[in-house]
Amino acid sequence: MLPVVSFSVTREDSLRYLAATGEDDAHWPGLIPPLALGSLVLAALQEEMPLPEGVFHSSQEFDFLEAVPFNSTMDLSIAVERRAERAGTVYTTVGLDLRYEDRTVCTGHATVVLPPARVLAGAS
Amino acid sequence: MNLVLGEPPGIPPLTRLIDQAMVDRYAIAAHDPNPIHRPSPEAYAGPFGRPVAHGMLVLALVSEAMTLAFGLRWANSGSLKVRWRSPAVPPITVTCRATLKSAHEGLAVYDVVCEDPTGNVLLDGTASARFL
Secondary structure, eight states: OOOOEEEEOOHHHHHHHHHHHTOOGGGOTTBOOHHHHHHHHHHHHHHHSOOOTTOEEEEEEEEEOSOOBTTOEEEEEEEEEEEEEETTEEEEEEEEEEEETTEEEEEEEEEEEEOSTTTTTTOO | OOOBTTBOOOOOOEEEEEOHHHHHHHHHHTTOOOGGGSSSHHHHHSTTSSOOOOHHHHHHHHHHHHHHHHTHHHHHHOEEEEEEOSOOOSSEEEEEEEEEEEEETTEEEEEEEEEOTTOOEEEEEEEEEEOO
C-alpha cells in the first residue's frame, strides 16, 4: 500500500475535462463528472507511481458510489494488487480506493501493460 | 435522460470525432502528458508505432452515454469494466454502442463497445447503473 494521497477537483478542472471530451457540462452542476474523477485519480496514481516509457493502459474498472461536489478534498489509497510477467510482457494491476468524508465514493482497478521492446511496433 | 419508471433505459449510440486537437486538450485536462499521445519520437518508437488517443478519452464516450441515460444515478451507482482492444489513432470517428444485457432488482447491465467506422473494436466491456 502506498501513502494516501489527498487531492481535490475544482470546477475549472471539471469544465476543462468536459470541454476536452465534448460532454455537456449541464449534466453536472456543482458535481464532478464520474469519469473526470476517474481520470484525475489515474493522474494522481501516475504521480505516485511514475510509469516507464512504453506502458499502456489495457483494462479499467470503476465503481462510482457517490457524486462528489467541486473542491472537496478526497483521499486516495493505492495498492499494487497483481504483477505478472508472460513472455516478457509485464502486467500490473493497481487497486484504487477514493474516500470523501469517511465514505468510499469510488473504487477501481487499473491494469497497465509494459510490452517487450518494439514487439507491438506497427500494430494497428 | 431516458429513465422511465421501472424500466431500464435504452442507450442510443453516441458518435464523436477524436482528433489530435482533442487528444491534446485531454492530455492537459487529465494531467496525462504521456508523449505516446502526440506526434513525438516516443510515439513513433513506442508500442503502437504512432501517436494514439488516450484510452480514457475513448472511454469517455461510454460515460457520456450512461450519463445521458441515467443522469445522476450514473455518478451514484455506476460501474464500468472495460478492456481496450486496439489503439485509437486520431483522427478517428468513434461510436459507442450499449446493449442491455440484464436488468435485475433495479440494476441494468449493458454490454458496451466503442468502435471505428469499419467496426474495428477499440474497447469493450460492461457498464451498469441502478434504474430503481
